[in-house]
Amino acid sequence: MNLTVVKNATCTFCGCVCDDIELHADGTRITETKGACILGQSWFKNHTAEHLYPDALIDGKEATVDEAVDAAADILHAAHLPLVYGLSNTTCEAQREAVHLAEIVGGVIDSHTSL
């Protein structure tokens, strides 16, 4: 078991984005969340490094990421007005990619802000 301690870790559960959390992790799961509030604690402890879900699903059946990426591209390429939606629980780097994708497919891009 490989115990790691991350100081000044950043919590992305809510918009406060506290960046003063000390996390202890054993390589698979987070074991301690010093400084996090109760929402942050459950956020950090709710995710692990395990392979709990299939890599990808197409029509509910397990698929590889390559197949799923290709299927996704087919859908977006064929669509007249695709919508790219969400963008809250992800990184700015992925959001930039999302804008780029929306531009290429001529779609609408929107976030939780519009709710």
Place this chain on the structure above:
Amino acid sequence: MKNRADLIIYWGGNPAECHPRHFTKYTIMQKGRYIPNGRKGRTMVLVDIRETPSAKAADVFLQVRPGKDFEVLTALRAVVKGQRVDAASVADTGLSLEQLTDLANRMKACRFGVLFFGMGLSMTRGKHMNSAAALTLAAELNAFTKFVAMPMRGHGNVTGADVIMRYTTAYPFGVNLSRGYPRFNPGEFSTIDLLVRGDNDATLVLGADPGATMPQPAIRHLANTPTIVLDPKVTHTSRLAKVHITTAATGITAPGTVYRMDEIPLPLRPPLTGPYPTDEEVMRRIREAVQRKEQVAA
């Protein structure tokens, strides 16, 4: 805010339960350069339709009748400007003219005021008109003192989405790129409206689970048209989607940058290494695959 805000107003939000560290880390409990006494040097006002646990932290609690926020804000703007306001029409909002006058006086007398508004304001009757009224009130208060307004953002990096869309398209959300240039029109290009009218013919969902939270007609449209989901878990939306791709969890197994609600960008320090690719990588691969298909078609 930490160094100067002596009046802190939360409107339609419950930070004690929804943003538990907001009081201690950013607002009322902090000692600042010009607020050396911390909590004693600040006044907190809570405006909401019910007495939430946040009311315990407030010096003044104002209970508004549900759906009357716009009326309260508008009357408050008039009181701030010294215009005559009919007490009987104010009473309909659940507050008295005396309460509004007291609040207006506090706002004008403070050295630096902050108005935080939550979804209790921005997502209830009046919606973006309420947000606009709150922002206008804060802007107008700058004739008397320094005053700012800030939305209380719920989900982690929704502020980042605003910032990224703003600097890439000039608009913060609901941007239509179908004509090759950005167009912005909330109510027309916002997600719920598109889905409920059935305007879009495919959806890519990233970092959200609309299948769990949106109104039924919107969810039905997501199920009836091809939907693609990128998420660290198999979500409600994944179950009605054509394609689901499992991705690394932001800040836990995925590195990157996120914005705090006051638009400060912060780096992530993920403590774990997981088996799934990041959102960024999968989005890039989908974009490259679409570009290859467009080249073949052209």
